[in-house]
Amino acid sequence: MSDEPIISIRDLKNAFGDQVVHEGLDLDVRQGEILGVVGGSGTGKSVLMRSIIGLQEPVAGEISILGERIDMATAEENLDLRRRWGVLFQNGALFSTLTVAENVQVPLREFYKYLDEQLLNEIATYKVVMTGLPADAAPKYPSELSGGMRKRAGLARALALDPILLFLDEPTAGLDPIGAAAFDELIAELKEALGLTVFLITHDLDTLYTICDRIAVIADKKVIATGTIEELLATDHPWIQEYFNGPRGRAAVAAQG
Numbered sequence: 001m002s003d004e005p006i007i008s009i010r011d012l013k014n015a016f017g018d019q020v021v022h023e024g025l026d027l028d029v030r031q032g033e034i035l036g037v038v039g040g041s042g043t044g045k046s047v048l049m050r051s052i053i054g055l056q057e058p059v060a061g062e063i064s065i066l067g068e069r070i071d072m073a074t075a076e077e078n079l080d081l082r083r084r085w086g087v088l089f090q091n092g093a094l095f096s097t098l099t100v101a102e103n104v105q106v107p108l109r110e111f112y113k114y115l116d117e118q119l120l121n122e123i124a125t126y127k128v129v130m131t132g133l134p135a136d137a138a139p140k141y142p143s144e145l146s147g148g149m150r151k152r153a154g155l156a157r158a159l160a161l162d163p164i165l166l167f168l169d170e171p172t173a174g175l176d177p178i179g180a181a182a183f184d185e186l187i188a189e190l191k192e193a194l195g196l197t198v199f200l201i202t203h204d205l206d207t208l209y210t211i212c213d214r215i216a217v218i219a220d221k222k223v224i225a226t227g228t229i230e231e232l233l234a235t236d237h238p239w240i241q242e243y244f245n246g247p248r249g250r251a252a253v254a255a256q257g
C-alpha cells in the first residue's frame, strides 16, 4: 500500500439551494486501500461519491484523481479518468431490460467501440464468473436473480473496464448476514487480486471491521476523522463513540473473535 493519495479532496463544498451538505471537506484516499466511508443518514456520503465521479458539480473546492484536477481536465482527460474507475450504486442500478452479460457490456461498448460480439461476450462471462456468479447467470435478466446475485452482477459491470478504483455505495445493504459476509470477502479478494483501491460507503459495522484498512467519518458537513478503528476509538467525538462503542459496534467486535 502506498501513501500517495489516489484521490485528494480539499475544501469541498456541496449544496442544494440553501441546503449545504459539505463545507470545508478534506479527504485523501490512499492507493491500494479499502477506505470505509461512514456517517449518519443524510450526511452526504453518496453526494461525496457523486462529486468525485463527476455526477455532482461542487460549489467550491478541489478534487484530484491520480494527480489530475477533475474540474480542470479536458473532455478527453475526463473520459480517460472515467475509464479508470468502476461504480456500484446503492440500488445496484442494473438495466432491467438487459441480461447480466449485456449490462456488463454497456461500459465496454461505450469505451471500446471496435470490440466484436464474440469478444464482448467472452469478457462479460469472464467478469460474471470473477464475481462468483455461475456462468449461466450471464444470459439471465436481473429479475431472475436473487438480491445477492444482482449485487454481484452490478460488481461485474463495475469491473468491466478493468478499473483501478472501485466505488461501492452500501454494497451489503439488503443482504442477509451470510450473503453480506461473502460479499465482503469477495471485495477483499478482488482488491488483492486486481490491485484495486476501494471507496466504500457503508453502514455495516462488520464490513468496517472485516475489510476496511481505514475509515473516514462524515459529520458536521466534513470529514471529522480518518484512521483505523483503533485510531477512531481514541477520539472523543460523540458520534464516533456512539457508533463504534454502541451495542452494534460491540457486537461487531465480538464477531471478530
Ligand SMILES: Nc1ncnc2c1ncn2[C@@H]1O[C@H](COP(=O)(O)OP(=O)(O)OP(=O)(O)O)[C@@H](O)[C@H]1O
Pocket (backbone or CB within 6 Å): 016, 021, 039, 040, 041, 042, 043, 044, 045, 046, 047, 048
Ligand atoms: N439531487 C439532489 N437534490 C437535492 N438534494 C439532494 C440531492 N441529492 C442529495 N440530496 C440531499 O443531500 C443530503 C445528503 O444526501 P446523501 O444521499 O449523500 O446522504 P447519505 O449520507 O448518502 O445518506 P444515506 O446514508 O441515508 O444513504 C440529503 O439531505 C439529501 O436529501
